[in-house]
Amino acid sequence: MTINHTSLNNGFVSLVGAGPGDPDLLTVKGLRVIQAADVVVYDRLVSKEILALADTSAEMVYVGKKLDFHCVPQDQINQILVEKAKEGKHVVRLKGGDSFIFGRGGEELEELAQHGIEYEVVPGITAAAGATAYAGIPLTHRDHAQSVQFITGHVQKDGREIEWSSLAQSNNTLVFYMGLKQSGHICDKLITHGLAPDTPCAIIENGTRKEQRVITANLANLPRAAKTAVSPALIVIGSVTKLSEPLQWFNNNFEAIS
Template identity: 45%
Template sequence: MKHLPLFFDLAGRQVVVVGEGPKADLRAALANSAGAHVRRLDARSLRPDDFAGAIAAFVATDNEGSDAAAHRVAKAAGIPVNVMDRPALCDFIMPAIVERDGVLVAISTGGASPTLASVLRARVEAALPERIGALVRLAAGFRGRVNDLIADPARRRAFLRRLVEGPASRLALAGDEAGARRFALDELDALRRQATSAGIAHIVGAGPGDPDLLALRAAQLLQEADAILHDDLVPQAVLARARRDAEVVCVGKRKGRPSWAQADIDAELVGRVRAGQTVVRLKAGDPFVFGRGGEEIDALRAAGLAYTIVPGITAALGCAAAAGIPLTHRRHASTLTFVSGHSAADGRPVAWPALSAQGHTLAVYMGTTEAPAVRDRLLEAGTPPHTPVAIIENGTRADQIVTTGRLVDLARLAAAHAQAGGPSLIIIGDVAAYAAAVETPPLVKVS
């Protein structure tokens, strides 16, 4: 993050605006709207003491030489300065602003694209309810009372969130502010009388890695959670969607590395929910596809605790789509099987002959380190050595790599991916040949 967004109280403070014309007038009007005392200066006769007592300066002369000269004088006076349309001369930047009845939203691209910021501002303006100020007043009126009456932070957050999202908020936005206050008071009184209750667990799929592929409900729960217990494979880009003050705990399991035992994860999840927390158990891909989500549900059920399940895009679907591979195809594949690569290495009962049948697509999870065993089992079962394969590493992410080849070479192809250590998926079957046609270099490499 290049710029830290801050909201300064300018009421009664001095701001200098250098320049004449519409651009300078705009900066002066913005500063005035925030309650600042604006001093207008001519760029042709500036001295450092002209900036004495000012908190900030805006320069908008619309002349490159004059802008640079005014910037030098302001810097000599030790004043933070913004030079309009010249990012290299700015100590701070001006975002696109949405202001509606007590709600202020600032949008910035760091000066890279003011046009994009303007487009986003229009979208935010369209999304904000016309009576949003009534909701601001409702929340402000209850904040101190809620802090005094509800000691537990998790229950306090839950009440305040319901206040701005639930029935009271709908009354306020409909224009019935008195009715909204009455409803909120009744809810607060009922909550105050309750004893501390257990929380809830949400078993949530994080998808294959691209945060834009999160389900809407998953994104909402990341903003509600008191704690997030996440797999090691969940990328930082997804975790960044969490509420800023949520406790984030990595409980991942990775082959060959020290990691949490499943029993310890179950105990951590149960303990936190019993203590009243709202917990998101965030699992890469889908919780119920090689994700042990079923075991965690068993633990919660045994403890008599509440839970919900939010599915995610599993790796086979996300990675195949990102690589341009149709997992089924009318001319090439009519069946699809998900299988763990470990089942090839440890001899688990898998119907390998059936998986080797023509017209069958095989999606192998956790298979790069076990690629030799996967190859051998399929060849022994009769799969043709020239069967197409594709290995997708970091699927759907910016650093995605796709390697294609033939089954007979699977071990060699997988070796580099296993060494890199990123999450990888192997697709075996005629449809894997479609990956070679993906026009996204340099992400795709054909071997």
């Protein structure tokens, strides 16, 4: 069902995933919603090309985050969304990748629901799917991996450790978001729980963008490889990463760390 935003007294919020970087990966619905927005509340990783799609009369509100620095704390972002919607405006909350995969989209919708504000969700291509596709890495492959797991490299909110023993399976592909700073910890924990030190890995820097760079290594060398990479970057662990160079199609910016 399509909601008629203009009929809502308290405005409306569209939670939109902008995709992993390449502006052509924005969905058709995402484009339509952005063009109709009165206010666009956007994150750091949303490209300039996508921001330019908004109407020139739209209010643009930057609330970007990066590691160890939050331009606007999450509770204030929630408050901005509520206040703008209560002004009767159509607000687009624009996030890189997909809003429901390590994007705190669920937290923001919970706040809107508590204030009785209506909303919709427009999914985006998450970085794990987009960046690996552009790097020539299939997340699953009959000869390499029967499953894939997405994990955040950030410390969990309640301080709990990840279930490392369940991750250290040789027929699994692991994708760590925001994991550069924790690469040493990731390496140590996986090896301790049984994953072979020579397990192939890749770091995809600026995935799907023209500056994309792929760094290949093995698990034991992952921390050294991570020191050569810059954010935004994904860490991919598993034998599927061996396919990156032979299946590459997007660019030839590869580096191997031995």
